[in-house]
Amino acid sequence: MLDRIFITFAIIFLSMLAILVVFGDFIQPHDPLLQNFRARDQGPSATYWLGTDDFGRDVFSRILEGSRLSMTIGLVAPLIAAIVGITMGTTAAYFGGWTERIVSRVTDMMMSFDPLLLGVLVVALLGPGIVNLSIAISFALIPSFIRLSRASALSVRQEGYVDAAIAMGRPSYSTILRHVLPNIAGPLVVMTTIWIGSAIRMEATLSFIGLGAQPPAPSWGNIVRYGVQNIFGSPLPALFAGLAITLTVLSFNILGDALRDRLDPDRTVR
Amino acid sequence: MNNPILTIHDLKVAFGPQTAPVDALRGVNLSVNRGECLGLVGESGSGKSLSALAAMRLLPSAARITGGSITFEGREMATMPRKELEGLRGNEISMIFQEPMTALNPVMRVGDQIAAPLRKHLGLSKKAARARAIEQLDSVGIPDPHRRIDNFPHEMSGGMRQRVMIAMALACEPKLLIADEPTTALDVTIQAQILDLLRAKQKELDLAIIIITHDFGVVAEIADRVNVMYGGRVVEEAGVGALFDNTQHPYSIGLLNATPTIEMEQQHRLPAIGGAVPHISDMPAGCSFHPRCPERRPECDRLVPQLETVAPHQRVACWARSTADEQAA
Structure with missing residues (x-):
């Protein structure tokens, strides 16, 4: 029962977020970059719903604008990672032999770094910025996608219908696409959902340490970063941006868990 | 015999690393003619399924062909590029599976x-x-x-x-169908229906069938000719009538004796072949069947017997049946 309430909450929250991200331009009460020195560090009011920061910028508008960047990276990075990782993982499992050995060893190597550290490494190499941030985060997520898709594909590879498909003359790429992928889609969808939450968190973390979106452009991470520097002026920017991150990541995790319960044939739905 | 559609000659398949290969097929010879049904029988591990998979080039990635040839309508399949194989599979050669x-x-x-x-x-x-x-x-x-x-x-x-x-x-109306124990997982009435269907299709399409089974009932039902396999080799090759009436190889005799029949007395104890199929990494030298063979001869553990014609259309690889044994001993 409690599960259902959480799931409902997560779905409602994420739908709302989606609307805000898409129609943000029409909803924003103020220009997120407009500074107003007569209205610094204000508390919530009818004009400034969530107060203002130390430049007198509207916190609500900034969080809204920041959500676009955070959500874009949060969706794009796992998607890129999923496409690259699943391609490599299923190919390795399907062909076996040297292909698999090389892919597995490279995965092990990437896995031995913490994803965040890997992200920092890539940004350090490529320089900060939104595009590089997306690349860094997808790079950090690729090994987990390789590992999961390879493991799932290995078990499906043993199934009779894969041999049957080959025996009917189906080429390798088509066998992977039509017979292997549909049968391992469940766990991959679950993992992608959960990693979207993680990607948002990683974006926030990297932006927080100054490697992500550069000011004045707002992202949830850097709103927290500059909010913390001015926490005694006004705690509201850091608080609300942090809350947005927490709720979003939590919602994606709840959604991922719910999907797992429904898609995993080995788990009976309560 | 006269018009083989698929010929496997001295086919060798090995598992494991190149440096320490484990031989699973050790020189398989068989052929199937157009429109004919060939039965492939033997215990688990005798290499019957592996021969079929090798003929389709569907071997598991740990296994590889180390020698011999597979000729389908004059085309060499053992070295055929993948693209060409894909055009052949499902089109001219098809396969159905056990499960x-x-x-x-x-x-x-x-x-x-x-x-x-x-x-x-x-x-x-x-x-x-x-x-x-x-x-x-x-x-x-x-x-x-x-x-x-x-x-x-x-x-x-x-x-x-x-x-x-x-x-x-x-x-796609193939010319050859390889059926790997197609009825094993089905109950008896359905088995009979599936065999009837296969036989009807064989007539209709002039289809050659290789049927792999360990069930002599299936063999008697559908096969025209039978190859008995043991230890990665064909040990006896005979028409289906000759196999039942004029069984030659001691292993075939043992297999047939171990098949229960309806006339059997109720309390009768089913005869068995002593011992078990040796593991492929531990095949005895000479004739692989010799440790279990009731008709063992001194040369059996040293020399590998070759298929020799003992009757029209019947060949056996056994020193006890060989006409050349005097010279060999």
């Missing part, structure tokens, strides 16, 4: 699975392939094919799934 429960993709409609080889090999449009798939379902005796074509495999029984497999395998 109809797992040989169909659970998340794909059966119609799409039957249509796939039609679209690939015959270049049919989606619509034409669907129409052909319905005809195919009808021809393998599935009632109401118009509705059944949109079924998923879980909506069908085991027997029906095996029929679907046969429909899929025969969709």
Whole structure:
């Protein structure tokens, strides 16, 4: 029962977020970059719903604008990672032999770094910025996608219908696409959902340490970063941006868990 | 004998690393003629399934062909490039498997699975392939094919799934069908139906069939000729009548004796062949059957017997039956 309430909450929250991200331009009460020195560090009011920061910028508008960047990276990075990782993982499992050995060893190597550290490494190499941030985060997520898709594909590879498909003359790429992928889609969808939450968190973390979106452009991470520097002026920017991150990541995790319960044939739905 | 469609000559298959290979097939010789049904019998581990997989070039990635040749209609398959193989499989050579429960993709409609080889090999449009798939379902005796074509495999029984497999395998009217224990997973009445279906299809399409089984009942039912395999080699080759009436190889005799018959006394203890099939990494030298053989001779543990003709259309690899044993001893 409690599960259902959480799931409902997560779905409602994420739908709302989606609307805000898409129609943000029409909803924003103020220009997120407009500074107003007569209205610094204000508390919530009818004009400034969530107060203002130390430049007198509207916190609500900034969080809204920041959500676009955070959500874009949060969706794009796992998607890129999923496409690259699943391609490599299923190919390795399907062909076996040297292909698999090389892919597995490279995965092990990437896995031995913490994803965040890997992200920092890539940004350090490529320089900060939104595009590089997306690349860094997808790079950090690729090994987990390789590992999961390879493991799932290995078990499906043993199934009779894969041999049957080959025996009917189906080429390798088509066998992977039509017979292997549909049968391992469940766990991959679950993992992608959960990693979207993680990607948002990683974006926030990297932006927080100054490697992500550069000011004045707002992202949830850097709103927290500059909010913390001015926490005694006004705690509201850091608080609300942090809350947005927490709720979003939590919602994606709840959604991922719910999907797992429904898609995993080995788990009976309560 | 006169017009072989598939000939396997001295085929060797090994598992494991190049440096320490484990031989699983150790020189298999067999051939099947156009429109003929060849039975391949033997215990588990005798290499019968492996021979069939090798003939399709469907060996697991740990196994590889280390010698010999596989000739299909004059074309060498052992070294055939993958692209050419893909054009052959499902088109001229097809295969059906033991487990109809797992040989169909659970998340794909059966119609799409039957249509796939039609679209690939015959270049049919989606619509034409669907129409052909319905005809195919009808021809393998599935009632109401118009509705059944949109079924998923879980909506069908085991027997029906095996029929679907046969429909899929025969969709492009191949010349050779390899059936790897097609009835093992089915109950007896369904077994008989599937065998009837295979025989009907064999007549209709002038189809050559290699049927792999350990069930002599199946062999008697459908095969024209039989090859008995042991330890990765063919040890006896005979017409189906000769195999039952004039069994030569001690292993074949043992296998036949171990088959229960209806006339058998109730309290009768079923004879067994002593010992077990040796592991492929630990094959005895000479004739691999010699440690279990009741008719063992001194030369059996040193020299590998070759297939020798003992009667018209019957060949046996056994020193105890060899006409050349005087010279060899």
